Amino acid sequence: MVVVRTAALFVLAALAEIGGAWLVWQGIREHRGVPFVCGGLVSLCAYGFVATLQPDPHFGRVLAAYGGVFVAGSLAWGVVADGYRPDRYDIAGALVCLAGVGLIMFAPRR
Known part of the structure; x- marks a missing residue:
């Protein structure tokens, strides 16, 4: 069950972070305006919150592992x-x- 929860939270975090960054990109680079930028900022804040819900208590481990999800998710988003x-x-x-x-x-740990 921990694996499923961890994976689901990583997917949710990726949607929030990548989606937020994409909205900011659209607002600035594609000239879609302030509403896109603001939506992106809200989504990026949601990402920060979702990351805290991971069952592993170690910030560095969670964020390091999430980096791999971010890479794969960014390609999929593209x-x-x-x-x-x-x-x-x-x-x-x-x-x-x-x-x-x-x-x-x-990985198994003591």
């Missing part, structure tokens, strides 16, 4: 939202990052 086509190196890199997430979060 595919869905922007029509980005990742190449084999993008995919391989994302898989390496996700393997790192598994090692960091779920």
Whole structure:
């Protein structure tokens, strides 16, 4: 159950952070205006809150592992939202990052 909760919280955090950053990008770089920027800022704040809900008590471990989720999630977001086509190196890199997430979060420890 801890694995499912951890994974779900990582996905929720990725949606909030990547979505928030995308909204800010749209507001500034694509000239879509202040409402996009403000929506992005709210979403980025939500990301910060979601990260605190992880069952592991170690900030550094949670954020380090989340980095791998962020990498894979950012590529997936680009595919869905922007029509980005990742190449084999993008995919391989994302898989390496996700393997790192598994090692960091779920390796047996004393």
